[in-house]
Amino acid sequence: MDSNLRREIILDNYQNPMNKGLVDDDSYIKIKVNSDNCIDNLDFIIKVSDDKIVDIRFDGEACAISTSATSIMIRSLIGRRIEEVRTILINYKKMINEEAYDSDVLGELNVYDEICKQPNRKSCALIPSKAVEKLLEVLDNEN
Amino acid sequence: MHREDFLMLDSDIVYFDNGATTLKPKCVVEAMDKYYTVHTSNIHRGDYDAAIVTNRLYDETRDIVKEFINCNNSSEVVFTSGATMSINMVVFGYMKKHLKKDDEVLLTKSEHASNVLPWMKLSEEIGIVIKYIDLDDDYSFTVENVRKSISDKTKVISIAHVTNVIGDVRDIYTIGKICREKNILFCVDGAQSVPHMKVDFKAANIDFLSFSGHKMLGPTGVGVLVGREELLNDMEPLFYGGGMNSYFEADNSYELKKTPTKFEAGTPPIAEVIGLGEAIKYLMKIGMDKVHQYEKELKKYLISELEKIPNLILYNKNSDCGILAFNIEGVFAQETSIYLNHYHICVRAGNHCTKMLKDNLGVKNTVRVSMYLYNNKDDIDRLIDVLKNSKDIFKVVL
Ligand SMILES: Cc1ncc(COP(=O)(O)O)c(C=O)c1O
Numbered sequence: 150m151d152s153n154l155r156r157e158i159i160l161d162n163y164q165n166p167m168n169k170g171l172v173d174d175d176s177y178i179k180i181k182v183n184s185d186n187c188i189d190n191l192d193f194i195i196k197v198s199d200d201k202i203v204d205i206r207f208d209g210e211a212c213a214i215s216t217s218a219t220s221i222m223i224r225s226l227i228g229r230r231i232e233e234v235r236t237i238l239i240n241y242k243k244m245i246n247e248e249a250y251d252s253d254v255l256g257e258l259n260v261y262d263e264i265c266k267q268p269n270r271k272s273c274a275l276i277p278s279k280a281v282e283k284l285l286e287v288l289d290n291e292n
Numbered sequence: 293m294h295r296e297d298f299l300m301l302d303s304d305i306v307y308f309d310n311g312a313t314t315l316k317p318k319c320v321v322e323a324m325d326k327y328y329t330v331h332t333s334n335i336h337r338g339d340y341d342a343a344i345v346t347n348r349l350y351d352e353t354r355d356i357v358k359e360f361i362n363c364n365n366s367s368e369v370v371f372t373s374g375a376t377m378s379i380n381m382v383v384f385g386y387m388k389k390h391l392k393k394d395d396e397v398l399l400t401k402s403e404h405a406s407n408v409l410p411w412m413k414l415s416e417e418i419g420i421v422i423k424y425i426d427l428d429d430d431y432s433f434t435v436e437n438v439r440k441s442i443s444d445k446t447k448v449i450s451i452a453h454v455t456n457v458i459g460d461v462r463d464i465y466t467i468g469k470i471c472r473e474k475n476i477l478f479c480v481d482g483a484q485s486v487p488h489m490k491v492d493f494k495a496a497n498i499d500f501l502s503f504s505g506h507k508m509l510g511p512t513g514v515g516v517l518v519g520r521e522e523l524l525n526d527m528e529p530l531f532y533g534g535g536m537n538s539y540f541e542a543d544n545s546y547e548l549k550k551t552p553t554k555f556e557a558g559t560p561p562i563a564e565v566i567g568l569g570e571a572i573k574y575l576m577k578i579g580m581d582k583v584h585q586y587e588k589e590l591k592k593y594l595i596s597e598l599e600k601i602p603n604l605i606l607y608n609k610n611s612d613c614g615i616l617a618f619n620i621e622g623v624f625a626q627e628t629s630i631y632l633n634h635y636h637i638c639v640r641a642g643n644h645c646t647k648m649l650k651d652n653l654g655v656k657n658t659v660r661v662s663m664y665l666y667n668n669k670d671d672i673d674r675l676i677d678v679l680k681n682s683k684d685i686f687k688v689v690l
Contacts, residue, residue, distance in 0.1 A: 156690045189626075190656065210656050212626040213690060270630075 162217035193280040214273035222277035311662030323570040353569030363493040370552040374515035375483040376406040378502030383410035386527040393419035396445040432460035453485035459615030468497030489584035510571035514564035524551040533557040587614035614663035625657040
């Protein structure tokens, strides 16, 4: 991907993130994510219905990579079935960790395919996937 | 000052992260090297030449600390692994034994985690009550605020002399006097002050003073607890083992050695203690008043230059030391530190272990510039140049 386009997408999602700001609604599952290596600290709320992600919202102070990755992840996941979410999550983590992955399922999330060049920012890019992972754990425990 | 003594400065860096840890002068590294290459040996029990040298250097460091900090005698100096361990020893070795339910301990919300969490844990264990001295608009506090916070139940005041984000210098001399009058124990976290200014243990009526070697040109892994001798005599060690006992028998009887040896169980960080002694000698040779004066001048220059840049928010212009916290408007602190790193400028972004300060500051994270004696105006000019061009920050960091 062209590096200017990549930067533009990241910056746009950082400065105008999707679904920032929480709502007080008990039908959402609440999830907190801190990163060990960087100083990000985000709260997520996620609504699941009929095996589908209906809504994800988030809030908190975080860097450009984790905020934009969260925004793009949210856009990519809303409306998906949980099985699709699992596939996206697995491939996203593989991409960040420099393993073989299927880029076709990742769509716009592919903008982070070179984040491995900045090793100290990997954990920022993994913030939204940590949140989704925690969600899947919650769902698995419910079943 | 003395840049030639610091090998790290041979590489093209501006080191502005002295609040986290400092560079080491050659003499410190050499003294430690010498221990490892010329007179390696344990302390206390050796009769051979190398051990005698090592023993002497280890013990001398206590005398050096005594002179540096002006306590009553060398046996008030306990070597620890750092300020964090020193504070934990005070809380769990002394306070746990002497405080009881509902006794009040005064802290502030700008304390480092190491001067909060041990108290919280003690509160959980024995029911002491933690109260926070009010901070003013500039996040510092006055002696009046301290007086207002003291109640009949106040047994301890435990505060940093200089805080690590705001860098406000607390008037420990007046506060110490109040504590003495009111029979309150006065614990001072000197991690950010002892390296940068004269701290007088006796004059400030301090009961327990904690600090770290690595923030004052010394090695990591060593720190100091200075405590009034009668208090140390009444404090329990947290660790038991070799070196700290006089005898022990199969019938469970034992006797511990005297202060400070009873607090130094096992093989201590010998090379590090020797290195710390060298670091303190180095600082004393320059003179702590000179170090402090120099840093204040640097800070003044830093502020005057930063104020010319429109899109910066400065959080602590007025504090009397070499620490400055700032943000670029609309830019997350970590982006700024990554950006500065592209120009080999080392700063720290984060909450700097003072997670409660966000209640007052309104932001959780800041970029912190913390200076030391080897920084100079050129360092500041380099920072200013890069910050002036920060409109391109995302081109650089993304
Ligand atoms: C004010 C203050 N107190 C205590 C500490 C803890 O020091 P150490 O990590 O060396 O134990 C620090 C370190 O950042 C500090 O800044």
